[in-house]
Amino acid sequence: MTASITETRKDKILKSLRKKLLFRRATHTSEGPDSGGESSVITKVRRGILAGNKNANKGSRKIEIGWLNFDTSNQMCRQVRKKRGGSTRRVDICKESTIKEVEAVAKSLFFPNGTSPNGPIENFDFEIRDFSGEKTECKETIGEINILRFYLASK
Numbered sequence: 001m002t003a004s005i006t007e008t009r010k011d012k013i014l015k016s017l018r019k020k021l022l023f024r025r026a027t028h029t030s031e032g033p034d035s036g037g038e039s040s041v042i043t044k045v046r047r048g049i050l051a052g053n054k055n056a057n058k059g060s061r062k063i064e065i066g067w068l069n070f071d072t073s074n075q076m077c078r079q080v081r082k083k084r085g086g087s088t089r090r091v092d093i094c095k096e097s098t099i100k101e102v103e104a105v106a107k108s109l110f111f112p113n114g115t116s117p118n119g120p121i122e123n124f125d126f127e128i129r130d131f132s133g134e135k136t137e138c139k140e141t142i143g144e145i146n147i148l149r150f151y152l153a154s155k
Contacts (some may be wrong), residue, residue: 060092063148065106070155085116095143103128107151124154
């Protein structure tokens with residue numbers, strides 16, 4: 001009895017693997033330079049696969065935004081903690097948004113009504129940095145970027 005159960009299980013696994021291999025072969029053959037009209041067929045197949053993927057269908061992404069403030073005594077940027085008006089916040093943002101729009105959202109989060117415990121917004125110069133602290137000036141939208149943690153760096 002256990003032999004028949006394992007055989008049906010093996011058959012199901014093999015069937016799903018064959019299906020995946022056929023899909024991969026179809027995508028590799030259609031992505032070549034001489035693919036012709038096959039790419040539209042593959043696009044339809046991929047859309048069918050992504051139909052159940054709720055994250056692919058969403059128009060927004062969750063990103064994390066933190067605040068780094070330049071400390072003149074140490075000559076380096078330090079993360080502003082929650083009790084000083086900072087911390088890392090999770091925000092839903094449109095996939096079509098750019099880095100400039102992320103900067104505007106971060107300013108509104110950390111400077112409500114134009115002020116924070118560190119002072120008014122007019123006293124700071126801002127830029128957006130990525131998770132490693134490097135300055136980010138990309139022209140891509142949020143939907144195209146893999147990194148989803150940004151920092152509002154002020155000086």
